Amino acid sequence: MRITLINPNTSRAMTAKIAAAAREVAGPGVEIAAVCPETGPAAIESHVDEAFAAVAIVRLIEDDIAAGGSDAYVIACFGDPGLDAARELVDVPVIGIAEAAMHVATLSGRHFAVVTTLSRTLGRARDLLARYGMGEACVSLVGSGIPVLDLEDTASTSFERIAALAADEVAAGADVIVLGCAGMTDLCHALTARVGVPVVDGVGAAVGLAATMVRMRVGTSKRDEYAPPPRAAVTV
Template identity: 50%
Template sequence: MRVRVINPNTTASMTATIGACAQSVAGPDLVVDAVSPAFGPESLESHVDEALAVPGVLARIAEGEAEGVDGYVIACFGDPGLLAARELAAGPVVGIAEAAMRAASYLGRRFSVVTTVDRAVGGIEELALAYGMERQCAGVHATGIPVVELETDPRARAKVLELSRVALAADRSDVIVLGCAGMAEFAAWLSGELGVPVVDGVAAATTTVAGLLAQGLGTGKAGEFATPTPKAHAGRLADVELPWVAA
């Protein structure tokens, strides 16, 4: 089985880290293909960033379909383009926010999300509501660390650890969910420091896709997620090679 893990931002070093985290939970029969879009923002920290990243994500999905990829992970905690990706893909497509929240709900009564910048909080709360996780999500806490600085700020791990301790106490939660794919490599270390389960969405989504594929399951195509009809596009988008754009 081949699973494509898509980092929606264009920071190559983060894509490599995400791929390594996905590979660490892949079984012997699972091939992990970690990619990022050919165009788009270096990090996703706003609604505009997410909107501009989606065409590049969808292009990687469409390419994967042509190459025989079996399933996909959207490796950004905003789950950008998730529903549109399901329209393009025959196999399962799982976002790391949904996968992480659902996994956390199996491990405790309540979970706390620790994320990057303050402006991400509202969107994550909205996702928890959309996924039916609002009762289990006890709080969303921002470290104030920009996404790309998770790799460069020597204090990043300490800040995430400190805020996780605050979140567990304030929310009376049982589990920490890491609210950014760039935090994926922190999970095992944090769990050891905190003494509680720490869920990384990259690992959770990868194993979820693998489990669905093992059951022979893919995206339902009878209704909303049927393959969209190709349409002509005008303007600058027409100059970008997007496989679903009509010639």
């Protein structure tokens, strides 16, 4: 089984980190590939960035299909950009890390909190909560003020900031913490140890869900909405 992770920003370091986290959860018999685009934003931190990310994901999946395709795809960006578009392109599972993290969080406790990067991304997270039916289960969304790429450069400082915010949420009633950025994946186990409740990283969750669906032989439904798109007349 081959699962391809798509990091829609251009950071190769983050792509490598995400792949490592995925391999830790994948289990035996699952091959992990990880790709990112050559051009575009180095981090996805705005709605404008998400617009470019969605197009990058479409193109990377088309490239992967041309090269033989994968058994499942994971979109490794917490805004789940391009998720619906990707599902139109294939009949295998496509999982976003935000949806994966949110679903798994509800299996671990009753009330999760999301700790993410810049507060300007909370609107997108709120829209995803609503779409996935998680509005009641999520008791708080909090921005740390840490830009995505700073997670790469100053991990120790970021860890303390994120740990403090997570601990505040636990004190206020959250019994599970969800990490709101793929770039936080390497902080997960240390945070669990620090805050004393389960901390959920969407990358591992998405890989596990994708592998489960492959073994269940459940892919993306091709009935109507996710059927191959009718792209008859594209001017290039």
